[in-house]
Amino acid sequence: MKFRFKALQRMREPDELDSPTLLAAPRGWIALFVVMITMGAALLWVFVGRIPISVDAPGLLTRHGGTALVQSPYAGMVQEVLAQPADTVTQGQALARVEDDSGHVRVVSAPFAGQVVGVPVGDGEVVQPGSTVAAIERTDVGGSSADGSATGSGGDVVAMVFVPAARAIGLAPGEPVDLSVSTAPAGAFGLLRGTIESVSPYPLTREAVSGLVGGDLAAGAYAGSSPPRLVVVDLLPDPHTPTGFAWTSASGPPGRLTTQVSVTATIDLGHQTPFDMFLGR
Template sequence: MKFRFKALQRMREPDELDSPTLLAAPRGWIALFVVMITMTAALLWTFGGRIPVTVDSPGLLTHSSGTALIQSPYGGMVRAVLAQPADPVKLGQTVVRVEDAEGRTREITSPFGGQVVGLSVTDGQVIAPGSPVASVERTDTPQDRMVAMVFVPAERAIGLAPGNEVELSVSTAPSGAFGLLRGTIGSVSPYTLTREAVSGLVGGELAAQRYLSGSPPKLVTVELTPDASTPSGFAWTSQSGPPMRLGTQASVTATINVGRQTPFNLILGR
């Protein structure tokens, strides 16, 4: 009866025609404006924004001529290994002595100058003609300098060109502490590299496996940006980079900047 009495009482009251009708609360209008502004900003960014397009690939720091293998022209037993890793070698220097089947001592000499980075034989080992005995990082060319050799899968190398900016994460200088090493593309090989070609550049089949996991790569040579104010002698994304000189044969991961693209085109795959 209580609810019925209230209903009858409201029916007797005149309509409140002069009272304003509230279509939406102020909070609702604020939320609507925020959504509209956000959507407008997103559309403007989708069609007018620019995001960097990069290619990431593995490589290593080395000298401009790379690493080459010294092979034995003789078969026989290794009697003496005369060079050790990190030793410098000159053109014509004896690195291994081999005793052939007739008991003659044969000397295996280096056909180039550089620094030994690895040995493939030990004393007493029997080798065949053509067997590798040592790998040497060549430093005997007139334009010798430290570079980064980066191996980019062919399908990802489209658009790469000399002058593209590159940032290198160096294994011996953690990027979290020292930043990234700066450089630019110096050259891009016109053709893909065979397994043998990659092995010849990095010093053997075992070293080449890291760069041959996918499709045949192209060689991208990165020229490091010099900076005399840093301890390493090169420019970094941090102020000074690592507090020491860089050594070769260090693994790197290269991030190559190939340009900028609108998010709309990136979504469409253009």
């Protein structure tokens, strides 16, 4: 029987039982320690780390009274529209004349003072009782600027933000809010600053949202798939900026703000550990 040379050579060598056995090279131990330290740091971060939590929601700059729809109590044909968008109207001022079937001319008047933001009817149009004649942003609730501009003296200018009910838990008055204004790009002018003034106790129906923003078409941008809660944001005044309001930048945009401008609000909800987030707390 033939054996390989290496096998025969191995049989002639004595067993080296007293020689130390090398289980791992130093390079392997270093790699093991690095992995253990990394895993320990990751485990520590899971329990003591902090992840900022915020909620984003759409809204608009308006006044405390919001935008209300003025409806015709009469049926007939619109003989003349007496108000146009951007007009300032007083309580009792005529908005339109409607001629009924008997030939009598009926006057539809503004039930409150405000600024006209929309007129969905025109001369010669037939209306029914309940048809919208004008959408008016109310200026009779709180102190307001009659020209429709937003002034930084506190005034009546606020941001109405519509937060999904499921994400509004924990919101409370006094919490800071940053507003990205559609007419003032955040990359150039920063964010408008404010604080939560109030949070509606119950979610709003689509009809309630429609009554605040001036119609069902506008409500579609804020109601979403689930009823939202209304968060009223009070804007922080700053007399040193052109707008009169505080911004995250030094001065904000160069001109004054106007109402009926869409915004996106970012509300800081605090921090949460990754472990709590994993558990859904």
